Amino acid sequence: MPVFWLVMIVLAIAIGGYILGRGRALAGAGGDSRHLHSLPNYYGSNVAIKAVAPAFLLMIVWLIAQPIFVSSQVAGDLPDGIVADGSSMSLVMAEVRRTAEGINAAVASGAMSPEMASSGRADISDFTTRLQDAGQIVTATITQPILNAAQSYRAMNATGNLLMTGLVLLLALGGTVWGLRESYPEFRARNVVEASVRALLIAAASIAILTTIGIVLSLIFNTIEFFRIYPASDFFGSMTWSPSFQGNSQLGIWPLLWGTLYISIIALLVAVPIGLFAAIYLSEYASKNVRAFAKPAIEVLAGIPTIVYGLFALLTVGPLLMGVFGNDGLGWMQSGTAVMTAGLVMGIMLIPFVSSLSDDIINAVPQAMRDGSYGLGATKSETIRQVVLPAALPGIVGAILLAASRAIGETMIVVLGAGAAARLSLNPFDAMTTVTAKIVSQLTGDSDFASPEALVAFALGMTLFIITLGLNVFALYIVRKYREQYE
Amino acid sequence: MYDAPNPATEVGQQDIKITAKDVQVYYADTHAIKNVNVDIVDRAVTAFIGPSGCGKSTFLRCINRMNDTIDICRVEGDIRIDGDDIYDKRVDPVQLRAKVGMVFQKPNPFPKSIYDNVAYGPRIHGLAKNKADLDIIVERALRRAAIWDEVKDRLTAPGTGLSGGQQQRLCIARAIATEPEVLLMDEPCSALDPIATAQVEELIDELRRDYTVVIVTHSMQQAARVSQKTAFFHLGDLVEYGDTEQIFTNPKDERTERYVTGRIG
Incomplete structure (x- = not known):
């Protein structure tokens, strides 16, 4: 029985139990709900919970355990030597599973009779043709051990499913009975629901x-x-990043880390002043009407997919910068994709993060603070600089660090805007690349997942994770430190 | 301002510090203050009393143009301090507020050290030539606010760490550090316990030697204790204005009588 129907039946049992339990409790109280410990609905819910919870728990555990158990059983029954050179057990098992699923589909479509599907003496070539006729993708010829394994795989799964269905339904019914027996007026159903x-x-x-x-x-x-x-000393010590899939890769993280930090710093240099000033304008100076229009308009920036920002970097900002700093202009820039391009565009992307959060935080500074300052004859900007911003500082630092985390983790803008060359350079008009962009390029394509060139992606991801974690911890520390001082 | 004691503070023989003529205040369409005329005496405490929403705080905020910070608020009429129209176009409200200090209902020390709280105004207005000068100004303001002895050993501690009564006196010190001529107090004791209230009231009595003090209060006992002049506001009208003793013992208007005897409020 498909899991979907099993779930539906259990739910139907629960609904029935709910109605019965509610009625039984009411009847026990002589139809007057004031004599019940809990409201009638709680008795119904108690029954429904007892019907559903154990049954679903068992089902979840079973659904997780069964494939593991069946696979290990089938794998154990496979004859030695089935695993060919250059292959692995998991590949063989994948083929077994594929065959079993193929048989299932063939039986379902009528291309094969159930008897033939589970017959131990079935002709292999006939089997293969029928499967192929049924539109199932199988290897050219199924070998006898694989077919046997697939058949026992099917059989075990079928028994497993049957057993599970029976047990789940039994548990659901048992739970219902248990709950119904508890539906007497003194029972504290409300506490059970709680x-x-x-x-x-x-x-x-x-x-x-x-x-x-x-x-x-x-x-x-x-x-x-x-x-x-791959030695950690090379990963953290080498200044070169040159992966090659023939081996002998140089996988030093520094060029990538430098690119990440350089682009993030430029992005923050763009986003923090603009975002903060925009927030101050919106929360302190703007009239109600301007604010009602401008705040959502700025937040629209946050809703633009980063790939669109990437296109903007590649097609608009890059050529624009080339016009000024390229060979026709100052001659500092070789191509449109550069740290500056990606940094500027990423900065624009981060503006709403900084401005929206800072705006909320500035608004949360009590009006009494501003009144106090105005009452002493301070101007608006003096009040903001000396009273509002210091009071809002912990939150603003939090907003900036959040933006920094976003900048470090950003991928699409970098892929399109910064180029793919991993290099250590101080020139912001050089093409560089970041950790995230390289994770993408290491894992896309036909790389072997066991090679250092692919696994390096995890080391890179780990490094990024530690950096962002560090940033968050630092943000918490700053916020706490100032909070102690201010409250 | 000067530390010299000024014992001649009996009501009736002083100059008029603030004059208000036909003052109207509107919040959007609401007419909050109607035709208020009042002369506030120099170096005395004037109390504004009246039920909630009667416009006494609104009128107080007109005197240092704090209502300018509220977009929907509109003030008409004529308010003069020492004969100068404070709503004149040439008057900078920021400058005016340095001359007319304000203390608020809830103590609102800045999230800075005690020293920086008091030094805030003098720094903004450039009242101190150097650090030593500023130290003197801060100490004098704290002494005059009767809080110096309690905080002199912890001037670098945050002002927000003080008790409520201390915070309010710190706010008063902060206000007088800019050497104002008029001190406006908007229910300065409403967030304080009786002991802190007594301390602040004592301080207000001290302050009238040097300043014109205008205080809004909900407590009639407080008005009777600290003020020399009392104005009773009701529904945006200034109902009665006169010597405090006369308002509380022999009010001319029936509404005043009913309010001070506790029958409306």
């Missing part, structure tokens, strides 16, 4: 945290794997 809400919220929080941990762990393991085949 506890379930709490459990649901904890589960949501845990999923977010566990995912983060999972991502970090996968980064760490792959980074360790990379450093096992």
